[in-house]
Amino acid sequence: MKWKFLLPAAIFAAVAVAFAVGLTLDSQRLPSALIDQPAPQFELPPIAAIDGGDPYGGGFSSRNLGGGVALVNVFASWCVPCRVEHPQLMSLARDHGVSIFGINQKDKPENARAWLERHGDPYRAIGADNDGRVSIDWGVYGVPETFVVDAEGRIRYRHVGPIMERDLTGTLLPMTAELGP
């Protein structure tokens, strides 16, 4: 007779176990269909010129990739988390000599420029993805996102959200070191 009063607690215990297992499945690492696939083919123009000046960033295309390990970072001046990860990108480029390429997504040229002039430019080259089309080819979910591309031009890792200090030391630096210069 008394066991039926235990039933709710027992059912909840089962649900709680499922929650616990669900938590251990890393939701940050959204599966990407592109892992271990060659990076998509694309051609992005530089950040557009304003008032007759020169364009900025040199443009970025799939030909830039494949010469060595590189990071591809999707960023925008309107994105607050990008501001958070920016010091980590600067440190990667300056202190660790990692090649970083930028995809500047849906940004105004003057804003993008001002942002890079104010906070520093860690990028080897930047392509302006004004309509977000190339970002879609990369399977980008939101800004910022960062991809690790190996020397053969294959995507090896995808990082969603801002790169924090712990991502730098825990994942990205070991990974770029392992994949070679």
Add this chain to the structure above:
Amino acid sequence: MIAELGHFALILAFVLALVQGSLPLAGAHRHTVGRDDGGWIALAGPAALGQFVFIALAFAALTALFVGADFSVMVVAANANSQLPLIYKISAVWGHHEGSMVLWVLILALFGLCVAVFGSNLPATFRARALGVQGLISAGFLFFMLLTSNPFARLVPAPADGRDLNPLLQDPGLAFHPPFLYVGYVGFSMAFSFAIAALMEGRVDAAWARWVRPWTLAAWCALTLGIAMGSWWAYYELGWGGFWFWDPVENASLIPWLVGTALLHSAIVVEKRNALKSWTVLLAILAFSFSLIGTFLVRSGVLTSVHAFATDPARGVFILVLLVAVIGGSLVLYALRAPALTGGGLFAPVSREGALLLNNLLMTAAAATVLLGTLYPLFLDAVGGPKVSVGPPFFNATFLPLMAPMVAVMAVGPFLSWKRGDLAGAFSRLYAVLGLAALAALAAWYFYRGGPVLALVALAAAAWLLFATLAEFADRLGLFRAHWRDSLERARRLPRAAYGMTLAHAGLALVIAGATGASLWREEHIQSSLPGDAVTVGGYEVILEGVRQVEGPNYLADQAQLTVRRDGREVTLLEPEKRVYAASAIPTTEAAIRTTGRGDLYVVLGDASEDDSGAWTTRLFFTPLVVWMWIGSLVMVAGGLLSLSDRRLRVGAPRRRKTHGTSGLKKETA
């Protein structure tokens, strides 16, 4: 400075919550075993007051930071912008995880304060226990906020401008949807605390049910309104004319609503007939447990959803521990103490109690179904299966068949008497209603020229419920039988709770009718139109006049002008927009809607054609009867509020009656 003050207020509130969650409980225990409680019981009230004051201060501080656009605070920088209109700066306070947690504990503290202030009719130990349980819940959540979701964290260096509130949330409908939803969720915490206090005291009786009912009713009204607002918002803002998507977050609000509705009804049985006690206590625990799961499932990263706030694994673990402590702890207490709660009233299967019990079973079965559908992807993922999502087909195939008998019984139940009902007698009064329902289906069939059989059945069910509810009301007044003066006198004497039931049931009938029309008879036309082109939809002729650019406070928009004609006469001009918000560059669509009782004409502007021909994509919908869904929801809420104002439930009025059924563990409180 304001941010630090707010943070400090939260810490003080946490300390007070710890006091409220420990000493009054210990004092009540000492009192029960006959020792001096040392004034600990009396601490509960002042602690609840102090806690409310400090949480209100923290909330005010956060509001001030948003209104003052202080971008050195992380959540402000991430969710506001200097150009954001004032009203959305205020609603942005709870438009993100951290701020919504502040609102959550604020409402919890407000409910605690209400018990402290208006609960003078509760026995002292019972009140101390209920407030103690509230204090424990509050302490858990304040601790969670302080450790993992501090709303006052600074961002160094401060950005020049913020990222802006998600444009989808910049809408009056959504600005006030979360507060109502939270009042509903958190309101169930009162029923929960009362249930736990009753389990501690080992006593559930009619007086207990009368204390629980007003709190549950208030929470239910707010939750109903909150869900309706959310659904209304989704309908007009998301731009595809749907009103319910079976998204995990929507389900998370529906499950407590179903269980809370069951609780409202089973509490009546406890009050009137002294039966179904342990079941009612279980429902009180479950209603709040599902509210908790609903609030936190989507924040923990356990489930991904379109509504999900940014997730963080550290939060997830904390939330799980909290859920296990609150829900697991209370269910274990239930397993230990509930077997001793023996009921008094016996009843035949065909009786008012029987109908209410059947309602309870169907409601909880429906809640379990929705829960299963929501969690199934998670379970599958946990055992290493593929990532799947459970969509509307599952819910339509399982939820609707449970609702059909519900509606059938709902119409009959009020005709049955307590203890032993007369089914044949009830049906004899329902023949006319059955005829009216069939007539309604026929009329719909004629009006919509056929349509799916399911739609006709559903509409007949809505009519069945509506007319049966009205018939029962007429029956009570003795309309058509007695002299009109007698009827008027009876109407005057009828308790407000009876009016409330009639309104709430009739409101549900309207909701069913609206949902049926909007989902099963919807017309949809998508086309590429040049200015001057006309489309016929739902009896309207819609002509695209042109598209122009307009500027809002923080967005730019393409706005189309469409003339709407009916029977050759111009009835209105609709101006749907496609907006791009400056700060976030996120595009949104603003549908234009012409609402009538017959149905809504719903117009969405799509993209301009790429070949510079000047053509625009437009999407036109006609959703019949949909307005009755919102009206019905409001009628349901009105019924709940009317019932809440019933004299018998009024705070202060019910004195503990020492009549029948103070059964249980026979432990006297004083």
